[in-house]
Amino acid sequence: MHDWSRGAACQAMDPELFFPISTEGPGREQVEQAKAVCRGCPVRQPCLDYAIDTRQLNGVWGGTDPEQRRSLIPTVARRRETVPAPPLPGDR
Ligand code: SF4
Numbered sequence: 001m002h003d004w005s006r007g008a009a010c011q012a013m014d015p016e017l018f019f020p021i022s023t024e025g026p027g028r029e030q031v032e033q034a035k036a037v038c039r040g041c042p043v044r045q046p047c048l049d050y051a052i053d054t055r056q057l058n059g060v061w062g063g064t065d066p067e068q069r070r071s072l073i074p075t076v077a078r079r080r081e082t083v084p085a086p087p088l089p090g091d092r
Contacts, residue, residue: 002050009041010034019059023066031065038063052076 005011010018018034020027038044038060048062052073057066064072 002046004043004046004050007041007043008047009037009043013037018061031060034060035063035065048072049076 017030017037020030020034023031038047041047041063044062046062048064048069050056051061051064052069056069059066061069
């Protein structure tokens, strides 16, 4: 458990909501429900930072799905003035 996660809005929720089998089809509705929880979460930013830093490839973290996180990596790298992160597995 990370310090930031103690204030998580999802703390007492079913983790399966945040890890749908797919982000497409019926799983899309589940993703949107999870993102709605994240929108009211006081630790959304540290959660998102953690997910990007540790390359979480699945699930909803910090109000984002995996595809959104992949697109954020270059922006985060520039903001931190670091060398861009290597591509995620499966990226071309
Ligand atoms: S931002 Fe979302 S996934 Fe992250 S701790 Fe908050 S509710 Fe949970």
